[in-house]
Amino acid sequence: METPRILIADDDKKTRDFVAAFLSYKGYQVFQAFDGQDALQKVELSDVQMVITDIMMPRVNGLEFIKQLKSIRPEIVTIAYSAFANHEMTANLLKAGAFFYLEKPFNLEELETHVKRGLEHQVLQSKSFRSKPCIKNRALLNNIIGESEKMLSLFELIEKVASSDSTVLIQGESGTGKELVARAIHDLSNRNSKNFVAVNCAAIPDELLESELFGHVKGSFTGAVATRIGRFEMADKGTLFLDEIGDMKANLQVKLLRVLQNRELEPVGATRSKKVDVRIIAATNQNLDQMVVSKQFREDLYYRLSVIPIVLPPLREREADIALLLNSFLEKFNRSKQRKVQGFDKQVMDILTNYEWPGNVRELENLVERLVIIKGSGTLTLSDLPEKYRGGKSSPVRTEQVTLPEDGFCLNSAVEEFENRLILQALEKSGGNKKEAAELLNLKRTTLIEKLKKKKLVYGEQFSP
Numbered sequence: 001m002e003t004p005r006i007l008i009a010d011d012d013k014k015t016r017d018f019v020a021a022f023l024s025y026k027g028y029q030v031f032q033a034f035d036g037q038d039a040l041q042k043v044e045l046s047d048v049q050m051v052i053t054d055i056m057m058p059r060v061n062g063l064e065f066i067k068q069l070k071s072i073r074p075e076i077v078t079i080a081y082s083a084f085a086n087h088e089m090t091a092n093l094l095k096a097g098a099f100f101y102l103e104k105p106f107n108l109e110e111l112e113t114h115v116k117r118g119l120e121h122q123v124l125q126s127k128s129f130r131s132k133p134c135i136k137n138r139a140l141l142n143n144i145i146g147e148s149e150k151m152l153s154l155f156e157l158i159e160k161v162a163s164s165d166s167t168v169l170i171q172g173e174s175g176t177g178k179e180l181v182a183r184a185i186h187d188l189s190n191r192n193s194k195n196f197v198a199v200n201c202a203a204i205p206d207e208l209l210e211s212e213l214f215g216h217v218k219g220s221f222t223g224a225v226a227t228r229i230g231r232f233e234m235a236d237k238g239t240l241f242l243d244e245i246g247d248m249k250a251n252l253q254v255k256l257l258r259v260l261q262n263r264e265l266e267p268v269g270a271t272r273s274k275k276v277d278v279r280i281i282a283a284t285n286q287n288l289d290q291m292v293v294s295k296q297f298r299e300d301l302y303y304r305l306s307v308i309p310i311v312l313p314p315l316r317e318r319e320a321d322i323a324l325l326l327n328s329f330l331e332k333f334n335r336s337k338q339r340k341v342q343g344f345d346k347q348v349m350d351i352l353t354n355y356e357w358p359g360n361v362r363e364l365e366n367l368v369e370r371l372v373i374i375k376g377s378g379t380l381t382l383s384d385l386p387e388k389y390r391g392g393k394s395s396p397v398r399t400e401q402v403t404l405p406e407d408g409f410c411l412n413s414a415v416e417e418f419e420n421r422l423i424l425q426a427l428e429k430s431g432g433n434k435k436e437a438a439e440l441l442n443l444k445r446t447t448l449i450e451k452l453k454k455k456k457l458v459y460g461e462q463f464s465p
């Protein structure tokens with residue numbers, strides 16, 4: 001049996017460390033959160049079965065935390081504790097779905113008894129949740145392929161959050177389907193008759209992003225030849241999807257925070273602000289938690305955005321979906337490319353099921369598209385697979401051959417040069433075709449185009465770093 005995973009939420013570090021040390025000693029895997037808001041984040045990131053929470057905490061207190069947790073992850077068992085409890089609070093806690101309530105100071109052995117009971121209860125409860133997955137609108141989620149347990153709970157979560165109008169933060173590796181999930185949330189929400197507007201914050205040059213988001217008035221900067229509305233206004237009454245939010249620069253983070261707080265924005269060069277009614281869904285493949293610690297991302301904005309956190313699992317953690325994805329894409333590309341490939345032989349299926357998929361579903365989809373086009377008909381066998389899949393190696397780039405010079409060097413410019421060279425090689429290989437080059441690099445086509453713009457790279461011209 002897997003080691004049970006438990007999260008302890010308490011703003012008092014001493015108590016938190018004390019309870020954590022005891023439960024770790026007893027063999028549980030323990031995580032810590034410093035208040036209810038932080039706990040909501042960590043629940044998703046650490047995939048726990050139980051939360052032990054203090055009641056008196058700043059920002060989101062224990063009772064509010066349990067209510068929110070139950071609305072998104074009802075199968076997680078919670079034990080609450082507090083120094084001052086009265087009958088009314090205990091009743092409220094149990095009504096909110098807490099499994100047990102303990103009064104401080106409590107005995108650690110007593111806590112462990114309730115932890116054991118709670119975890120037994122959790123196993124039974126999660127079985128019952130699994131046996132009746134209540135996904136009402138599977139048809140609307142049709143373009144998200146998956147039947148693994150992780151995907152089924154994702155579908156349930158999408159349905160629950162869609163109607164809530166809260167801000168959502170989707171985290172996950174590149175190619176796991178963050179944009180697809182954002183669209184599904186919009187499609188299932190009351191805003192679905194209005195626009196879903198997507199902005200890739202990493203792809204738009206920093207100096208243009210502000211006017212792209214908030215719009216500008218004529219003459220406010222060189223090139224502002226006419227007044228233009230921004231993406232926020234385009235998404236009015238609908239949904240704005242802010243992709244790659246981790247790349248947003250500090251000055252714009254402040255402006256975005258202001259819009260989220262006041263629900264109004266100021267176009268570049270305008271003297272008056274405008275009201276907007278927009279639901280924000282943000283996404284990133286970076287570790288925002290760590291970026292907050294290293295002060296690259298504002299903590300206040302992080303909490304504003306992550307009211308409902310969703311973490312998409314990488315494909316290697318849901319092997320059960322790989323065959324389904326391979327077959328679904330095979331069907332899709334047979335249809336759209338007018339080919340008649342019959343399927344994958346067992347050896348190919350086994351290799352692809354055990355492959356790591358560093359580029360996740362995007363990589364799988366691109367591979368199937370290429371295989372279908374090239375093969376045309378018949379069954380796909382080992383010799384049809386590109387070398388890297390046959391050898392089981394996930395990256396053809398031999399980074400281990402790179403050595404750091406004695407006196408060090410500038411990492412940023414080296415990385416930039418490395419990226420530029422690979423982009424130009426991909427364009428070379430595809431004869432300048434950007435869609436194909438993006439596929440070779442496992443990037444979205446639009447991301448590649450914006451990267452080229454940002455870097456001022458032109459295919460066909462000699463690149464000098």
Ligand SMILES: Nc1ncnc2c1ncn2[C@@H]1O[C@H](COP(=O)(O)OP(=O)(O)OP(=O)(O)O)[C@@H](O)[C@H]1O
Binds near residue numbers: 143177179243
């Ligand atoms: N579960 C899925 N079912 C079907 N297609 C999927 C699934 N997940 C991802 N895809 C496909 O994979 C590709 C990448 O998905 P998407 O752009 O949503 O990923 P992402 O996580 O936003 O990537 P990035 O971080 O690079 O922007 C798209 O073509 C999408 O349709």
